Amino acid sequence: MTAAKREAGKEAQSRTGKMKLEVYADRMSQPSRAVIIFCKVNGIDYTERKVDISKREHLTPEFAEINPMKQLPAIVDGNFKLFESHSILIYLACAFPGVADHWYPANLFKRSKMHSVLYWHHSNLRRAADTYVTNTTILPALGHPSNQQAAAEAEKLLFSSLSKIESFWLKGDGPFLLGRNQPSIADLSLVCELMQLEVLDEKDRERFLGPYKKVQQWIKRTRNATSPHFDNVHNILMKVKEKLKNKPLMEANHGGALDIQKRLRSRI
Amino acid sequence: MTAAKREAGKEAQSRTGKMKLEVYADRMSQPSRAVIIFCKVNGIDYTERKVDISKREHLTPEFAEINPMKQLPAIVDGNFKLFESHSILIYLACAFPGVADHWYPANLFKRSKMHSVLYWHHSNLRRAADTYVTNTTILPALGHPSNQQAAAEAEKLLFSSLSKIESFWLKGDGPFLLGRNQPSIADLSLVCELMQLEVLDEKDRERFLGPYKKVQQWIKRTRNATSPHFDNVHNILMKVKEKLKNKPLMEANHGGALDIQKRLRSRI
Known part of the structure; x- marks a missing residue:
């Protein structure tokens, strides 16, 4: 120790x-x-x-x-x-x-690298995914005007963020971020972020994640490493995903979908 | 120790x-x-x-x-x-x-509070100030189209961020963030962020900072606590500020101001 x-x-x-x-x-x-x-x-x-x-x-x-x-x-x-x-x-x-x-390793060098992933997450993946999901899915479903320019910029940042995860953060020998053999708080935080894309139209989600094979494997590994809790805690999101499949978002300005969509808005 | x-x-x-x-x-x-x-x-x-x-x-x-x-x-x-x-x-x-x-205190509780300021900074003050300065000052000066909706949203977030610093982060007995008696890396990082507002039109900068007296005092204290290095390192920003005063940004689409404005774009 x-x-x-x-x-x-x-x-x-x-x-x-x-x-x-x-x-x-x-x-x-x-x-x-x-x-x-x-x-x-x-x-x-x-x-x-x-x-x-x-x-x-x-x-x-x-x-x-x-x-x-x-x-x-x-x-x-x-x-x-x-x-x-x-x-x-x-x-x-x-x-x-x-x-x-x-x-969250005690070693200063490993810990510092982990800090860099976590701060990068805030300015890149989180900002991109949150802005994209809000402007393409949540606001339209609520019947509110959305910022299409912001969505377009977020789309670029989301692709760029996924590309950076694929080619840089996952480039080491190990199966997790920073080439590590076991998951860290960074893996958990970033994968939970990407799970928010589940509420997108399936084709749209595939358009983002499809090109990034290492990212897809890493999501599965993080899920497996935290099983069964990962699926249990995501259960509510998957139920919403299923409901949205049967009620296209752009048409769902009133009623149940509104409540569902309000719930999609996360804050930190 | x-x-x-x-x-x-x-x-x-x-x-x-x-x-x-x-x-x-x-x-x-x-x-x-x-x-x-x-x-x-x-x-x-x-x-x-x-x-x-x-x-x-x-x-x-x-x-x-x-x-x-x-x-x-x-x-x-x-x-x-x-x-x-x-x-x-x-x-x-x-x-x-x-x-x-x-x-950067070794004590876990103090350190954790400092982390919360630093992460808050990324999603709030940095995001707001960067987006506002880019869309109201840098892009117009470069002759590029800017996103006025993004600028308007950033303006709201910038006021809200300043309000949170004034009423929450600076609410303790001490003169620095989290009520501490001496400056931390959070004070330095956030104050350097606010210094970027120096390139705005003077009236616009005053519109943002004017209402927040504690914020103004805190900027001065952080500057004094890191004197003379703070002013020395900000020297180049102040020179740009002076040049911009004599060459209003909206009219400066070519020539020297272009180089100056490119330099304003920071990344992390």
Whole structure:
């Protein structure tokens, strides 16, 4: 055990006697799913507090007490409150001694590379996927005007992001990001992001993912490495996907699809 | 000294005998400036390798060997290459034992809060300021079409980001982010981002910053805490600001202003 891990262990010991960890989440939000899957895979004892985005519960004064940014996910661990999913994943990996090193390595060089993936994610894949899905699927389904220029720019960024994952982040010998042999918080976070593309029209999704064989294999590997939790936590997204298949989005401006679409809007 | 800091110290010792740290940067890029100022303030011995964005040097095959994402800044420390400015700042704070703890605290809880500021920055202040400056100032000056809808959305996000800094991130007793008494890498990174607004029309800049008194004081404090390096490193930006005053951007589609504006485009 490295000194950094021991340090984390000591911090974790200060958790003894605290209330159980609380995770505020909506499973329709991709970073919420990443945090929930991480807790389940690592046997972290937690209580899931559902904040229903479709009911605008994330905008209530009560939730603002948990996260003033009114975004999901957020955690409360005793007196300690935290938001931003990557920060939460790093905290959990350090604060709970049972989490294996491969999720967030203690070694400075490996850890720094992982930070670069996580920051890259925010400015590239997340920005692209979120903007594209919002402007091509969510806003039209809600009957709201969408920004087609933003969608076109997001499409370019999404292709470029997938290409970078395929040719750079997955280029090492190992099957996971950065050529590692076991999954990290970066694999989990980025794969949960890509799962959001499931709500797109099937042909459109295939247009994005089809050319990237390594990306497809990596999604499967991350799913397998976190089985059965990955599928269980994505269950609600897959149900929505099935419903949308039978109710094309562009025609679904009212009724049930509206609620479904509100739920698609994730925040962090 | 905490165990985590000792661990960082050990990693740092493995640097002994390495080539001097190399920082690839263009001082017209806000994250490049943050990394350079950090090195100077902390007495880190480094060589600055200028990558001139206006000459598209960041797009050359030679620079792709340093950073395949073709973005600035990037560092090379011996055999170790790293990009994404927040990752670089965290690495430098951990790898160089002379860096005081307040820049990136070893304590897990303090460190986690700092991560949440840094990730928030990417999805909010950076995204807003970059999109706004690009679409209102850079693209028009280059004679390229700009996305006015994107600019309008960025304007809203920029006001909202400034409001969040004023009312939440600066709400503690201390004069810096998270109520701390001394500056961190988050202060440096966010303030360098806001300095990019200097290239806006003076009235427009005042429209954004005027309402936020704590933000204005915090910018001054961060500048003072990193004096004289802060002003020295921002010198080139201030020269551009002066030139632009005499050559309104909307009329400057050709000639010298074009080169100046190309230099404004930063990447990470």
